[in-house]
Amino acid sequence: MKVFISDDQEPQRLWLNDIIAAQLDDLHFNYELASAWQPADVLATVKASTGPNIYFLDIVLQREINGIQLASKIRDYDPDGFIVYVTIRDDMMPETLSAMTTPTGFISKTNMFDRDRFIPQVRQVLQVIKKRLAKLQAIPEPTLTIHSGALLLTIKLTDILYCEKIHGLRTTRIVTDSQAYIVHKNLNTIKAQLTTAHFFNDFQSYALNLDKVVTVDFNKGHVNMLNGDCLSFSRGTIKKLRAYYQTQE
Template sequence: MKVFISDDQEQQRLWLTDIITAQLDELGFNYELASVWQPDDVLDAVKKTSGPNIYFLDIVLKQATNGIELASKIRDYDPDGFIVYVSVREDMMPETLNAMTTPTGFISKMDLFNREKFAPHVREVLEVIKKRLGTLNEAPEPTLNLHSGALLLKLKLKDIVYCEKVHGLRTARIVTENQGYLVHKNLSTIKEQLVSGHFFNDFQSYALNLDKIVTVNFNKGLVTMTNGDALSFSRGTIKKLRAYYQTQE
């Protein structure tokens, strides 16, 4: 988890950093303090992290992008991140809600530079974040659950490398790193349970775990997976995967 503090006033940013990191340490957060604060640099850094992160954002930044706009862009890459506005502009609180940035808190700068009064506000927000993180960590991992004859199959989605349709049969094969399972289910039925994982389901006869792809040769239509399997696709079919990656750039 990274912690971003975006404020264009250096003196205020340094003071906030001191207060916020002290509270993070006291509450036992496992975090890394990001060194960037300008909107473009923050977004570049967010794109390289998995989140959820914590963001303390001033609303009025003397930049092309203000704090609310920055928060809106952050949501595209870190939908579960915790956004906390720290600003003197309390009148803009409704705007932060209208922008649908889902802030975790709003801390007024009225008591800035008064550690005794300001620190409790920071701690209160961080305690909420810590509680929500605990809830997220307790959430069960998404699984694939199938009944096929006498077989009851329950696999964590993250362990599935790919699924494939067995041609000529109403059957599919589910492949993990070291095992394959033949189930009497249509692949389309299996795909209905693969929506919460990182799966590419646009192939008619395959569902690929995008996290398990090692290489893709678009010219040859060849996809290699982490378990060593090499899957072959026609040029027309592989174009669908290329189109997906292009949307992620």
């Protein structure tokens, strides 16, 4: 998680950096304090990172866009991020709502440089963010759920190495870290549930968890999996996997 403090007044920004970092440490956040504070730099950093992040934004930024406009653009890349306005312009609060930036809180600059009054405001907002983060992290891990006859099978997606179509039958073999299952389901039906995690679904007869791939020999068409299985593909088929990896470089 990155923490951004965007304020064009350097003395205020540096003071906020110290105050906010101290409270983040005291509340045991796992974070990185971002150096970017100008709108363009903030957005460039957000695009290259994974959220949710925390943003302390001055509404009246004397830059190409103000804090509210910056928050609106942030929402395009980090919809679950926590936006906190730090401002002297309390009268602009309604505008932050009409812009649908979904702020987590407002901190008034009236008490800027008064540690005894300012720190409790920062701490209160961070405590709210910490509670909401705990709920986000408590979301159940994605699973594959299969009803096959009398069998109800639920497998964590992260435990699956690959799924293999059994030719001639409307049946699929699901290989996990610990065992394999034969289910009477079409592979394409199973692939429809493999949209999260790191699955490659472009092979006609296989779905691969790329996090479980150890090595790929594109010349021989061999894919070696974490459990020791070696899957073989034709040169024409393996090209699809090569093309995917090339897009990730």
